[in-house]
Amino acid sequence: MKYSDADALPPCEFSAHCVLLLDDLDGPDSAHAVKRVFSSVDDRQDEQRVEELRVHLPTCPTCSATLACARQERSWQRAALGHYLVESEARVPSTTTRIFAVLEQESLEQTEQASAPPKRQGYILPEILVPLSLPKGNGNGNGHHSSVVGQQSLRLSNHWVRNGFALAAAAALIFAAAGVFGHFLLRSSADKPLTQPKSWPSVLLGVSLLSTIPGVVRLTNVYNVDAMSGQSEQLTPPIQSSEEVRYETVSPNGQDMLFHFSNQGQTIYTTLQTVNSGGYVTKVPDDDASNAIWMDNEHILVAHVHSGVVELDIHSGLPVQKYASLTLLVNTHLLFYYAPYLYFQNARQTIMYRSNLQTGERQQLTPDTGALNFTPCIMNPSGSSMYCEAQSNQFSRTGPGLYMVSSDGSGVQPLDRRGALLGFASDHALLFLQIALNNNQVMKLGQTPKQDRVLMKNAAPPTALIGPGDAMLAPDGHGLIVQDSNQNDKSRGVWYDDLTTQTSRKLLTFAPGSDAYLIGWDQLPVKGKAPAPGVTTPLAMVQDSPAIRRSESIVSGDVVDARETISFRVKDTVDCRDAINRVRVGECPA
């Protein structure tokens, strides 16, 4: 900040008035505006004073210097407060969804009221809370991490209760007598937001093994595992690929997932629905293929390295829209779609952008320091901010950490914390996992590190290193799924932490040589009858799954008997690469 100093000039009795009337003196049409709006005696005096000062100013260096100083301070203050307001906006989740929910409810009530018999007016009744489903945004903004089930606080209907005069009056008397009437009357609708109990009971896992089939490097299966019971079900026929299958996100409604893999020079983009109906959404030559994200439950966005981004219908595979302007960024990596904005990164994942798909306008959200890779990232439920784990790259001399990136490009803020991003609590606060005192702690982000809250002190797995994307919070917040990598024997385990009971259990153990990937929480029912695995029990795969019975590879022309290829039970410490070489049907040898 700089401050002008007019002390060296002779004093002037009008200087104080100059400061007071600064805005009027500076307005290009201030005289006109002043005349138009002045109304009180004081206002008219001010108007007159402005005219006098306009005459006085050109001849008074003191007033000119004072005005210059005041202008400088005003400019700085406006800029600082403007920035302060923008930052404030980013600190609070949007309430638009809540508002629309209540409006929708009120609109319904008005409709009902219009068709109902005349009712008693002006009757004060307590507010009650009822659930109401209200979709907003596409819900996939959190990438493979869980999105948060919005807490809709809903104001209810006086009219609902008004339907019976006698009943309402009696109820009011009872409430009043019980001393709860006042409580209800004083309660704000937002005081007790109602969590919509959505069911996200299971987790999608991708498990791949090296293959011995000629021309096929890996065999991959997708499983749905019930986090509570441990029961699991294989959802796809075996996927043959020349490289690892890349899993994207679970669809916003939790009923589908998006993934892609390379086969014979083509990258095949598909979803559970399309795989199980024997098809795929689209194919792209490997050298033009990048990642893909959900746009909504029926559409995906596929990034091409050289030819922009294409919106596709997952059922027909037909392109709906092509966004060629995004070809300006080679190797665009798509992050989220939150209507109407598409969020994406450059190839090195050091810069974040967003583009308005309706207008084509593109905006850079983070400066390019070249020092940090922002991955993974999750978007808060309101779409106002993204949270990223910043990983050091070869250009970095800084440590990794958590960052908040404003969605509108107004700033990037280091949070002074390290850990693994999990998702968002019901109040939209960020939850993350950090190691403290040799324990994995589930933390809720506060305004400062000291204000962070510990939600679970000793989440499983104990003391294990958690990699990016290896921990996910259920969208309804009931639990946490974490994958660890045992450093000694290279085996991997999947743990479930129940945040409501503060208990942990190990769901699965994968043998060395198998790769497992947490895809995300889902709402698909687990139809398998596999027993619930205990702490050390291995993954139980359903051998009579319809997907396996169909026994077709999803890669056309390569029909194989899936049961012969991969139906087996994985057990602790069993090398399943070896198993798949030797076992055709049945279990891996102990």
Place this chain on the structure above:
Amino acid sequence: MNVLENEPQLTLEACKGSMVAFEALVVYYEPRIRRMLYSLTQDSQLTQDLCQETFLAAYRALPRMSGEELRFAPWLYRIALNQVRSEWRRHKHVSVVPFPTPMGNGDEVFDDTGEACLESGEYFEEQVVQRDLIDRVMTQLPPASAMCLLLDAEGFSYSEIAETLQDTLSAVRSRLSRARQTFQRLYRTLEEEGRS
């Protein structure tokens, strides 16, 4: 203040009961009201509650308003600021401002000595320190002065501020001028305290 291009028309339609028009106004003004409320309360949950109540109050009152004469922005901000005042009165609100810890002061210290990080690191630190100072200044300002300054920063004209605060132009002019000087004095003092 910059307003929606078709705001008068939207206001008129909203007064006549158009939900679509009101939703367009909500989409445009909700972030602005939210940031104003948070700047005054420093409380995320309270801000969300007050923001929701503001728009619901507006929605319920619109049918009683004359769409041709209503200037939506000052009217909406007035509702929002009245919500804040009511909240302060109800709870004798004492704003406890959390002071963000400047980067590097936590247990998990960033090693930001690298040149690559210097540019962005200094920028972040300066922003954090500035926000901290403004937080503290805002809590020391009289509420009406803080509101005045924030409305001015939002681009409101004197007449719009006067309309929002239900005051005369002359009073707004005096209040804003005093608020600017007080803000500058407090900020400078706190900044110097921070340096020493």
